[in-house]
Amino acid sequence: MERAAVTEAAAYGQAKTEFDADALALAKEAADMTEKAERVAADVAEEERQTSAVQDELDLLKLDRDALPTEIEALHTATEAAEAERELVEKSVASKRAEATYAVDELTKGVAFYKRLGLDFDGLGEDVLRLTFTQIDPAAPDREFTFTVNVTDDNVYVVRDVSPPVAGVEEMCEELNETNDFSFFVRRMRREFCALVAR
Known part of the structure; x- marks a missing residue:
């Protein structure tokens, strides 16, 4: 009975040592993911601000195009460029949102893993x-x-x-x-x- 207890204690000690290493690696990973999630969130906010600014500019260009028939061709070209830029920014925002969601999901998994361990x-x-x-x-x-x-x-x-x-x-x-x-x-x-x- 004592030998089984010693074996169990040794196995428990080894499991704790492995746990310690895993938990600390996860702690560092969680900190890195938190930092990345914060950076991505800041990037998303900036991209959204840029999208709004581009949309405002696009709206103004459309008004000018309608009001000044002599400049329609030039404004049409500028409008197309602004729309293309807006599409690029929207794609970038969608990508950043996906990254942020992934980072938050991974962080949540890491926290749940710590709790379990x-x-x-x-x-x-x-x-x-x-x-x-x-x-x-x-x-x-x-x-x-x-x-x-x-x-x-x-x-x-x-x-x-x-x-x-x-x-x-x-x-x-x-x-x-x-x-x-x-x-x-x-x-x-x-x-x-x-x-x-x-x-």
Whole structure:
């Protein structure tokens, strides 16, 4: 019975290690996708503004064409060019919308994956992030293990509110500030929480 428990604990530990790597890779991917979605949304807004401006210009050209018969041919050419430009802009807007929808869908999938794997991120304000782990304690899978990370104006990481308390957090935080390897730090915190449960 004890041997089965040890084997199960080892398998659980290995699964947690693999989970940690996957979760951190997904966290980076989610951050990249969020940034991309914001850029795409800004591009879509600009494209929509341009479409509106081109449509306004097209409307004015049509009025001038009707009011000034002597300039009909020149205005007709300009109108065709403006319509062609509007079509291009509309196609670009449609493409940007599709990209934004895809990015949001992927981000939503990533967040759902984190939740399933027991890692959750909460922004608590500018430059403050709370990380919550579950699925660590086999006896209580929903038990939360949390800590917050603040980035100061000097780009220094500060770790607070570690629950349950973990020994050596100050040293780990110093190493984080030296290496700037946030994903390694998160994996290490998870290992420390797992070690607490194993004791």
